Amino acid sequence: MQYSKATNYALHSMVFLALIPKEKTIGVRPLAEFQNVSPTYLSKVLTNLVKAGFIQSTPGVKGGYQLIKDTTDITLLEIIHAIEGSATLFNCRLNNNDLHDHHHCLIQEVMEEAEKKMENHLKKQTLQGIVKQVDKNKMSYLLSKSV
Amino acid sequence: MQYSKATNYALHSMVFLALIPKEKTIGVRPLAEFQNVSPTYLSKVLTNLVKAGFIQSTPGVKGGYQLIKDTTDITLLEIIHAIEGSATLFNCRLNNNDLHDHHHCLIQEVMEEAEKKMENHLKKQTLQGIVKQVDKNKMSYLLSKSV
DNA sequence: ATATTATAGATACATTAAATCTATAATTAG
DNA sequence: CTAATTATAGATTTAATGTATCTATAATAT
Numbered sequence: 001m002q003y004s005k006a007t008n009y010a011l012h013s014m015v016f017l018a019l020i021p022k023e024k025t026i027g028v029r030p031l032a033e034f035q036n037v038s039p040t041y042l043s044k045v046l047t048n049l050v051k052a053g054f055i056q057s058t059p060g061v062k063g064g065y066q067l068i069k070d071t072t073d074i075t076l077l078e079i080i081h082a083i084e085g086s087a088t089l090f091n092c093r094l095n096n097n098d099l100h101d102h103h104h105c106l107i108q109e110v111m112e113e114a115e116k117k118m119e120n121h122l123k124k125q126t127l128q129g130i131v132k133q134v135d136k137n138k139m140s141y142l143l144s145k146s147v
Numbered sequence: 148m149q150y151s152k153a154t155n156y157a158l159h160s161m162v163f164l165a166l167i168p169k170e171k172t173i174g175v176r177p178l179a180e181f182q183n184v185s186p187t188y189l190s191k192v193l194t195n196l197v198k199a200g201f202i203q204s205t206p207g208v209k210g211g212y213q214l215i216k217d218t219t220d221i222t223l224l225e226i227i228h229a230i231e232g233s234a235t236l237f238n239c240r241l242n243n244n245d246l247h248d249h250h251h252c253l254i255q256e257v258m259e260e261a262e263k264k265m266e267n268h269l270k271k272q273t274l275q276g277i278v279k280q281v282d283k284n285k286m287s288y289l290l291s292k293s294v
Numbered sequence: 295a296t297a298t299t300a301t302a303g304a305t306a307c308a309t310t311a312a313a314t315c316t317a318t319a320a321t322t323a324g
Numbered sequence: 325c326t327a328a329t330t331a332t333a334g335a336t337t338t339a340a341t342g343t344a345t346c347t348a349t350a351a352t353a354t
Binding site for chain 1: 148149151154155158159162183223231234236237238239240241253254257258260262264265266267268269272276281
């Protein structure tokens with residue numbers, strides 16, 4: 001079980017977008033090249049981020065993508081959910097006739113508790129938290145490409 | 148992203164096995180019927196649990212599977228790892244030439260922290276914890292089939 | 295010796311992620 | 325207004341992986 005490549009691209013793209021001046025836009029081409037992925041595929045991922053309200057897209061010359069939400073108001077969990085959806089990681093698949101709906105699965109209960117621990121942590125991790133660290137390292141984030 | 152059906156089967160099978168008398172064995176057939184899965188497929192899952200050292204298998208008449216470890220000494224995390232492996236949920240897939248190994252990914256760092264929260268919780272959840280609850284409910288676990 | 299049960303290997307099937315292609319719409323520049 | 329640029333949508337293809345089946349083999353009990 002692993003997070004999808006799409007989620008990978010989404011998270012890295014968001015960090016990238018957070019690092020460029022807010023009034024500027026950036027095209028899908030450089031974003032894709034940076035991540036070694038085809039622009040057409042990445043654009044589909046980015047569209048999900050647009051629909052989630054994190055970024056804005058403008059077509060045409062000088063168009064591209066840009067953040068429209070404050071980095072302190074975007075959590076990693078939200079980004080992940082925008083791509084992966086928000087279904088629970090574990091779902092009891094016992095479909096026994098005798099199993100009634102109100103009989104909740106004890107295993108599922110525990111698994112959901114565990115997942116919540118992870119989510120609670122990711123809920124506290126804002127995009128700003130990542131970006132801040134990049135600056136702190138005093139490395140040219142874009143040049144080193146070590147996002 | 149979701150845990151595999153195999154993990155589902157493994158967890159439920161372990162609870163089932165924990166509920167039968169320790170000296171008795173149970174064949175793959177009833178275990179499979181209980182979970183609405185083919186015996187041949189479930190046996191492959193169970194073999195992984197054998198290799199992990201949780202259960203024992205004996206061929207032949209009156210053979211089958213049985214627990215060989217104490218329920219207080221088996222955690223849900225261990226069972227999950229026996230099926231899913233222990234790779235991290237998130238892996239930075241940026242493979243830029245300019246990216247050196249020692250440049251660790253900030254996103255990955257956070258994601259691993261988050262995953263650890265979940266794992267720490269599952270590490271504390273023993274098979275006994277589940278089984279105990281089943282008894283507490285005073286329901287015939289096997290009859291109600293509401294694992 | 296026979297019936298029973300697990301295991302291993304090969305294979306097939308199904309689902310989903312990942313990626314590509316084409317056409318369309320929106321925007322800017324000239 | 326026209327041409328170039330850029331994002332979007334839809335259909336389609338490819339690849340990867342999870343799920344499942346089949347057959348043969350080995351081990352055990354009666």
